Amino acid sequence: MTDSQLVARAQEGDIPAFEELVKKYQREIYGLAYRLVLDAEEAKDLAQQAFLQAFVHIRSFRQQAQFRTWLFRIAINQCYSYLKSKKKFGEPVDPEEFVTVGEESPEEDLVTKDRRQRLYIALERLPAKQRAVITLKLEQGLSYEEIARVLGGTTGAARVNYCQALKTLKKYLQNEDEHEVAVRSYPKVVARISRR
Amino acid sequence: MKWRCALIQRWLPAYLDGDLPSFWRARLGSHLQGCPACREELAGLREVVRIVQAAATPDQGPAFWQTFHQELHLKLAQNAPAPEPSRFLKLPYYLVGAPALATLVFWAFTHLGQPPQKPLLTAMVGPEQVVYAGMEDGAWQNDEYPSWDVDAVMADLTHQERQAVLQNVRY
CATH class of the missing domain: 1.10.1740.10 (RNA polymerase sigma factor, region 2, helix turn helix motif)
Structure with a gap:
């Protein structure tokens, strides 16, 4: 039907x-x-x-x-x-809670979990509208016209919003990676800072 | 970063989708061939798309969806909307005015069109209610009740009595 x-x-x-x-x-x-x-x-x-x-x-x-x-x-x-x-x-939500959904699948290894967690942290920093555009475009596969119908506004605005969201997400993911590298390079310093 | 690269990089996500007009697609393609910085930016964006698509929300399993349906079913049953009104009630409101006007006209015609009628004496006072003065005292015999035949009564009177009666009737 x-x-x-x-x-x-x-x-x-x-x-x-x-x-x-x-x-x-x-x-x-x-x-x-x-x-x-x-x-x-x-x-x-x-x-x-x-x-x-x-x-x-x-x-x-x-x-x-x-x-x-x-x-x-x-x-x-x-x-x-x-x-x-x-x-x-x-x-504020604790970033450790973001991985609760994927915990049931046994085949998911630690690397994937780590990646997923970093993605969720980066997504959480995005404005809600940009998060919505990313999800509608990349996960649900909606066209810009459909995104414009869902979120309101024009098709052009939806495209610009998506471009902006993707670039911002890339920046945040890079920041997360750099933060990860810094923490691994200087574990003693990080431990001292976290103790404070 | 050159100003041209800044302009080009604004459109790179749409270039990834293949959702650009052909003119812009050709222009970006030619620029990317000669610009390693923009190629690197494009590769980075492609990697972000791959990460997002790879980390799709995992399926929750049948137990989750069963609970989800049970809870939702209860909520739906509690919030079920009232049945749809019948088609007659969905008629436009201006159609309701026509029968109302017809009723009003009919009522006005039947009630206001005829002249007012005087009520009948017999309807107001029944014949059994007419009581002659002195009847119960025995002042009158059975057949001697006063007649309502004015001419017969007047014929028995003298001229002076007749004049006096007419005088009283007139005033």
């Missing part, structure tokens, strides 16, 4: 039809939320909240846009609200 047929049934209050849509897009929405908030438990809650909001407001969806894009937009708005409240009231 196609998305538009499932959406039409969900608009009549058919919960199983909507749950079909959930099964179809749950991984993408969860992945997007995880990349944006960098917290497995919060990402799960936000993904559920996004689906719930979509279900409550599904009658206002006019089928002119793609359901997937509409869903991404809702999820990103949920994540923005969360990040806003976290910025106001939350505590």
Whole structure:
């Protein structure tokens, strides 16, 4: 059954039809939320909240846009609200917590974990909008037009945003590498500083 | 960094996607052939893309998704929207005005069009309620109730009595 047929049934209050849509897009929405908030438990809650909001407001969806894009937009708005409240009231996240998602897979070696952790630290330093652009472009494979529809603004603005985000991420990753090299070169100095 | 390199490097991420117009793609390609700094920058960006794509969010496993569905199902059931209103109720509001106007016109025609009617005496006071003065005192015999035939009553009167009655009736 196609998305538009499932959406039409969900608009009549058919919960199983909507749950079909959930099964179809749950991984993408969860992945997007995880990349944006960098917290497995919060990402799960936000993904559920996004689906719930979509279900409550599904009658206002006019089928002119793609359901997937509409869903991404809702999820990103949920994540923005969360990040806003976290910025106001939350505590800074410990970078050690970033690797919680990958811990279950036994084949993942230490090097991969280390790389993933460094990536998450760098991603965490990016502004939320740039993180969203990177995720939508590189993970979800959306075109600039679709990104513009999800985040608002023009296609050109989406392209510029992506270019800027990628360059900033590269800079942050290089900084992380340089920091790693410095720590390995001068372990005694680092230990002394950390003791202070 | 040369100003031209700065300008070129701004478009390198889009060049990686192959999402640039052909004019810009050719221009960047020709510049990259002769500029090692920009080639290095491009290689760095390519590496970042590879790292991000390699570190995709791992799948959580069936147990996670089962819990996810159970929790979401409860939330969906609690927040299920009210059933869709019938098609009749979805008619445009201006159509509601037409039957209302027709009803108003009908009411005005039936109630305001006819002249007011005087109520009948018999409807107001039933014949059994007419009580003659002195009837219960036995002042009148059964067949001697006063007649409402004014001419018959007047015929029995003298001229002076008739004049007096007419005088009283007039005033």
